[in-house]
Amino acid sequence: MREFTTPLSVAVPTTGNLTDDVVANAREAASTAVFSRPSDDGWVDVTAAEFHDEVRSVAKGLVAAGVGAGDRVALLSKTRYEWTLLDYAIWFAGAVTVPIYETSSAEQIGWILQDSGARAVVAEGPDHLARVREARQSADLVELQHVWSLQDNAVDVLGRLGSDISDELLEQRRTTATPHDLATLIYTSGTTGKPKGCMLTHGNFMFELGVAVDELPELFEGDEASTLLFLPLAHVFARIIQVGCVKSRARMGHSADIKNLVADLQGFRPTFILAVPRVFEKVFNTASQRATADGRGKIFDRAADTAIAYSRALDGKRVPLRLRARHALFDRLVYGKLRQALGGSCAYAVSGGAPLGDRLGHFYRGIGLSVLEGYGLTETTAALTVNLPDAQKVGTVGRPLPGTSVRVGDDGELLFKGGQVFAGYWGDEAATAEAVDRDGWFHTGDVGEVDDEGFVRITGRKKEILVTAGGKNVAPAVLEDRLRAHALVDQCLVVGDGQPFIGALVTIDRETFPGWAEQHGKSGDLAGMLHDPDLVAAVQDAVDDANKAVSQAESIRKFTILPGEWTEEGGQLTPSLKLKRNVVVREARAEIEALYLG
Known part of the structure; x- marks a missing residue:
């Protein structure tokens, strides 16, 4: 049983709560721009003092509305400045934030509001309000007393409502919570049943x-x-x-509409970003397809290979002169344009939620954007491990953060212990006892490895390991990650549990397909081309490349191209773009059975 611990390197506060940062910022750096908000005239800065005043105003409104210390207040909105403002206002009022994905269905909203016993909910607009109303009709929401809407000026309404609340009363409420008290209830994606509320304390965030x-x-x-x-x-x-x-007082902005993301990035010019691996895959594939469409496909491919080779050479601490010269050429022709698409100032990106893969990790580092891949779960207040700029191994998720220990169980499962591990599942002691053992080790459900230097590599999900009829254990994530790296592949599901061989279901990327079809002289829609020899051959190339990562017994032997898409709206993907395997397997039962006929 391998175990690795990174010693704690800083003193973690044992008093106070997350609101102390807002107070300290206003006192020590009142004029510092801590946020920027989009406007018709560009990005407008919000100073630490202004944010502090806004948070206090909204918090007083919550107190006046009867929100008590420890009460739950739900937020149902896209990513925007007001989300952050309300999050801290809820904490200033001594209450607990319950985030709800803005794409959630009425049924999902009803369950979270009911299970959390939310006293109030702030929704973004009419569509969200309609789903809350529908939830109220079907769920037992006896605790829910207030519903406010951002588009109906919830911030101003709450500000006026709290005008009679004294500063002394608000300060009393603000300082109620200790590191041991609940800060937020974040519900899991519900990929294996009803979502469970993860209890994260102020201390969990303060440690993390x-x-x-x-x-x-x-x-x-x-x-x-x-x-x-x-x-x-x-x-x-x-x-x-x-x-x-x-x-840390790093300036932060919010972008809610993915359609405006490129323009927002270029206007805001962030120095770092965070994204899930699918975003990095899409950026690479889109750039590749555009280059091919413009007749520069071979140049882009050579540039990509050079970036990857350059990054790999950095691990050896010495880059050959010829490779440096080729890299400098492509930096002018290709890499600079890709960096400019991110605003031109971005040097780092943080990736999490799923494995990024060696190839993409080396590609981005090779073009001048270090992707720091990390690993964590909702139950661990995000990161347990992370690659650092000066301690990075591409293909791993880094070493445990200071004060964190990792252990590999006898069955390969990764177990962690540290101050960021949650307080348990809301109202579910049985599930909590299953997740955290008597010695305090959190069982992640992920299978992985830890090398001699403490770098962790994720190899699959414990519950997703496929066992073929021949007894071979197969981790589908390795194959699926490689398959999705192909420009034509949108999503894929590797199957084969109890079967004689491994198979795959593949969906085609709707953005790259038209360009590919035009380049190959194809006409008609995708549904009519599922068995087109060239399309099948292209997917076969992707499968062949994925199979290079595994043994012959683990390789994909047959695949089927599906006409539809797997989306968050369709219920097949979580909001963080993870595949809901049980949903897809249920919906595609006939296609899976067909793979093994004969």
């Missing part, structure tokens, strides 16, 4: 950010440090970056 900000000064420190959040703040990954920026 106390060590993470200290370990990553390249991201959070410096006068120009900034990030543009575009992932859902309902996800713990974006949330922890939000709290880290407030703590």
Whole structure:
């Protein structure tokens, strides 16, 4: 049983709560721009003093509305400035934030509001309000007393409502919570049943950010440090970056519409970003397809190969002169344009949620964007491990953060212990006891390895390991990650549990397909081309490349191209773009059975 511990390197506060950062910022750096908000005239800065005043105003409104210390207040909105404002206002009022993905169905919203016993909910607009109303009709929401809407000026309404609340009363409420008290209830994606509420305390966040900000000064420190959040703040990954920026005073912006993301990035010019691997895959594939469409496909391919080779050479500490010259050429022709698409100032990116893969990791580092891959779960307040700028192994998720221990169980499962591990599942002691053993080790459900230097590599999900009829254990994530790296492949599902061989279901990327079809002289829609020899051959190339990562017994022998898409709206993907395997397997039962006929 391998075990590795990174010693604690900073003093973690034993008193106070997350609101202390906002108070300290206003007192010590009142005129510092800690946020920027989009407007018709560009990005408008919000100072630490202005944010502090806004948070206090909204918090007083919550107190006046009867929200008590420890009460749950739900947020149902896209990523925007008001989300962060309300999050801290809820904490100032001594209450607990319950994030809900803005794409959630009425049934999902009803379950979270009911299970959490939410006293109030702030929704974004009419569509969200309609789903809350529908949830109220079908769920037992006896605790829910208030529903406010951002588009109906919830911030101003709450500000006026709290005008009679004294500063003394608010300060009493603000300082109620200790590190041991609940800060937020974040519900799991529900890929294996009803979502469970993860109880994260102020202390969980204070531990996590106390060590993470200290370990990553390249991201959070410096006068120009900034990030543009575009992932859902309902996800713990974006949330922890939000709290880290407030703590470190790194300027933060919000971008809610993916259609405007490129323009927002170029206007905001962040120094670092965070994204899930699928975003990095899409950026690479889109750039490749555009280059091919413009007749520069071979140049892009050579540039990509050069970036990867350059990054790999950096691990050896010596880059051959000829490779350096080729890299400098492609930096002018290709890499600079890719960096400019991110705003031109972005040097680092943080990736989490799923494995990024060696090839993409080396590609981005080779073009001048170091992707720091990390690993964590909702139950661990985001990161347990992370690659650092000066301690990085591409293909791993880094070493445990200071004060964190990792252990590999006898069955290969990764177990962790540290101050960021949650307080348990809300109202579910049985599930909590199953997740955290008597010795305090959190069982992640992920299978992995730890090398001699403490770098962790994720190899699959314990519950997703396929066992073929021949008794071969296969981790589908290895194959699926490689398959999705192909420009034509949108999503894929590797199957074969109890079967004689491994198979795959593949969906085609709707953005890259038209360009591919035009280049190959094809006409008609995708549904009519599922058996087109050239399309099948292209997917076969992707399968052949994926199979290089595994043994012959683990390789994909047959695949089927499906006409539809797997989307969050369709219920097949989580908001963080993870595949809901049980949903897809149920919906595609006939296609899976057909793979093994005969």
